């Protein structure tokens with residue numbers, strides 16, 4: 799009995815560790831989010847601070863919208879005046895032009911809610 803408890807305890811620990819490395823509080827799978835980010839990577843740097851076609855996403859969760867110095871934002875993005883959160887990033891990525899009419903981000907949107915949740919989990923983890 800004692801041995802059984804020890805073994806099942808160890809299994810629970812392994813399971814917890816697996817969850818901790820792939821999921822965040824919002825439940826997104828950051829490992830899968832990394833593959834989804836391939837669709838953003840042509841235009842967005844993640845954490846070196848470099849401007850590509852779009853502004854860097856360094857520290858994007860919690861960052862003020864339209865705030866990268868020297869980046870030529872659309873008037874719509876400049877006027878939005880929000881702090882990016884997992885919730886509004888999800889809305890923006892679902893349909894950029896619906897969430898910010900007039901945005902110059904040439905991206906149609908990610909229709910799959912799980913892809914978006916996983917991508918946001920990855921941004922939270924990797925875009926420092």
Ligand code: HEC
Pocket residue numbers: 835837838839840841842851852853858862863864865866870871872874875876882887891900901902903904905908
């Ligand atoms: C073809 C290039 C391109 C692709 C692909 C693209 N973006 Fe963008 N992104 C831009 C541009 C350009 C802007 C600036 C938009 C504006 O000023 O209206 C932008 C703006 C943003 C912003 C606002 C940044 C800020 O400083 O407020 C976020 C967040 C963002 N993109 C996330 C993403 C994510 C996540 C993806 C992938 C799902 C993605 N983008 C795909 C070009 C792109």
